Each structure stands twice: as structure tokens, then as C-alpha cells.
Amino acid sequence: MPLPRVVLYIWAFALGTAVGSFLNVCIYRLPRDRSVVSPPSHCPQCGVRLRAIELIPLVSFVALGRKCRSCGGAIGWRYFAVELITGLVFLGAWEACGRGIQVLPCWIFASVIIAVVFTDLDHMIIPDSLVIAGVMAAVMSEGLAVLLGQASLLSVTIPGTEVHLPRVVAGGVVGLVVFVLIRAFSQLLFRREGMGLGDVKLAGAIGAMLGPGLALLSFGLAIAAGAALGVALLVLRVRRRMEYLPFGPFLAGAALVALLAPESIRATSSSLYLGWLSLFPV
Numbered sequence: 001m002p003l004p005r006v007v008l009y010i011w012a013f014a015l016g017t018a019v020g021s022f023l024n025v026c027i028y029r030l031p032r033d034r035s036v037v038s039p040p041s042h043c044p045q046c047g048v049r050l051r052a053i054e055l056i057p058l059v060s061f062v063a064l065g066r067k068c069r070s071c072g073g074a075i076g077w078r079y080f081a082v083e084l085i086t087g088l089v090f091l092g093a094w095e096a097c098g099r100g101i102q103v104l105p106c107w108i109f110a111s112v113i114i115a116v117v118f119t120d121l122d123h124m125i126i127p128d129s130l131v132i133a134g135v136m137a138a139v140m141s142e143g144l145a146v147l148l149g150q151a152s153l154l155s156v157t158i159p160g161t162e163v164h165l166p167r168v169v170a171g172g173v174v175g176l177v178v179f180v181l182i183r184a185f186s187q188l189l190f191r192r193e194g195m196g197l198g199d200v201k202l203a204g205a206i207g208a209m210l211g212p213g214l215a216l217l218s219f220g221l222a223i224a225a226g227a228a229l230g231v232a233l234l235v236l237r238v239r240r241r242m243e244y245l246p247f248g249p250f251l252a253g254a255a256l257v258a259l260l261a262p263e264s265i266r267a268t269s270s271s272l273y274l275g276w277l278s279l280f281p282v
């Protein structure tokens with residue numbers, strides 16, 4: 001008898017919160033060039049090593065009253081939020097990416113995306129190790145599709161030619177090319193580095209995972225969201241014109257939306273496109 005659905009949902013969510021707990025370690029240590037496996041989890045303020053009972057995702061945070069048992073130092077809400085977000089995203093991916101083995105690369109990719117958002121917000125860095133993990137998830141996704149007999153979905157023909165490429169390659173190339181061009185253009189326009197190399201590499205990984213079509217839609221969404229927030233911050237005078245707004249979180253966030261809700265992103269973009277066309281009646 002198949003397990004009741006709710007048990008699987010709880011399992012996917014709980015696994016996500018545990019991975020989120022590990023992502024908290026990655027977000028803190030990767031930009032500092034420290035190992036994510038050793039030393040074991042400890043309080044960043046007094047260095048006391050955490051016991052197993054203090055490492056239960058979500059629960060320990062609440063049970064400890066947001067404080068270290070040893071030094072009483074406050075534990076940031078960030079830790080709780082990352083665990084909760086990862087749990088919910090794992091649950092969403094379980095629905096969106098299929099409930100079989102195919103969900104595994106989706107979970108890895110989504111975890112990479114969550115870590116990218118917070119490391120870029122904190123340090124304006126997208127660690128290469130995260131980008132590499134994202135590309136590996138994409139290759140794994142493609143490999144699984146081949147094994148499961150869905151490979152025919154994955155061949156992309158370059159428009160105007162007879163050349164076929166695996167989706168992971170075509171998507172990766174599209175991501176890299178689009179963002180190399182955007183980076184060069186913004187350097188010409190603003191005469192300074194408007195977009196980091198980390199964003200370009202991340203776009204390559206996103207393209208590899210989503211494939212060229214969906215990746216382009218997610219890039220459009222990221223640019224629209226980034227521009228909207230940038231203008232809003234200018235209007236509200238929160239930021240001055242030339243202050244740098246990291247683009248990685250927008251790129252990553254839009255990729256996550258595309259991964260979890262590909263149909264809604266396709267529908268939204270096509271309705272926007274049609275709306276735009278109707279401004280120019282023939």
C-alpha cells in the first residue's frame with residue numbers, strides 16, 4: 001500500500017528543514033573560505049559545540065528561546081527562516097518536479113539557490129562551489145531524464161540550423177552569453193562594473209538546469225523585479241542612484257519560481273507579451 005500522501009509531505013518538509021540547517025552553515029562559512037564539515041556546529045559567539053538535541057531544525061531554535069545555552073548570545077531569526085524556507089521549497093519541489101527520483105536534482109538546485117540568495121545579500125559574493133553544485137544538479141537532472149526515457153524532451157535545435165544540443169548545454173550557453181552581453185553593455189553604459197562575474201556564472205548554471213526557454217523567461221522576471229525594486233528604492237530615497245544592488249538574489253529567486261511553477265511563469269510572460277502586442281493594432 002502506498003504511504004499516505006501526508007506522510008510523504010511531512011517527510012519532504014522535514015528533510016528540507018534539515019538541509020536548511022546545513023545551508024545555514026554553508027551561508028556562514030563558504031564566503032569566509034571555511035570548511036562546511038569541520039569543525040562541527042558551534043555557537044559563533046562563544047564557540048561551544050552544539051549537542052545533537054540543539055541541532056533539530058526549527059524545534060531547537062524555539063526550544064532554546066533564541067539563545068545559546070552557554071553564553072546566552074542571541075541566535076538570529078535568519079537561521080529559523082532559512083530552515084523554514086528550505087522545508088517549504090522542498091515540499092513545493094516534491095509537487096513540481098515529480099515525486100520520484102527526479103526530485104533529487106531539483107532539491108539540490110533549490111538548495112544552491114537558497115544559499116546563493118543569502119550569501120550574495122550578506123557578502124555580495126556567489127561562491128564558485130555553489131555554482132558548481134548547481135551545474136552538477138543540472139547534469140544529474142539531464143542524466144536521470146535520459147535513464148527514465150524522457151531524453152527526447154531534452155534536445156534543443158539551434159534556430160536556423162540543423163544542430164541539436166543537449167538541453168543542459170544549450171541552456172548553459174544561453175545563460176552565459178546573455179549575461180556576458182548584459183555585463184559588457186552595463187560596463188559601457190555606466191563605465192563601471194554593473195554586474196559581477198558571479199552573476200554570469202550563476203546564469204550559466206540556471207540555464208543548464210532550466211533549459212534555454214524557461215531560463216530566458218526567468219531572466220526576464222529577474223530583470224523586471226530588480227528594476228522595479230531599484231526604481232522603488234530610488235523613489236523612496238532609500239538608496240542613491242549609484243549604490244549597488246546585488247542582482248544575484250533576483251536571478252536566484254526568479255530561477256526558483258521558474259523551477260517550482262514553470263507553467264505560471266510561462267502563462268504570465270505570454271499574457272504580458274500579448275498585452276504588449278495589443279498596444280500596436282495592425
Ligand SMILES: [Zn+2]
Nearest residue numbers: 043046068071
Ligand atoms: Zn554561545
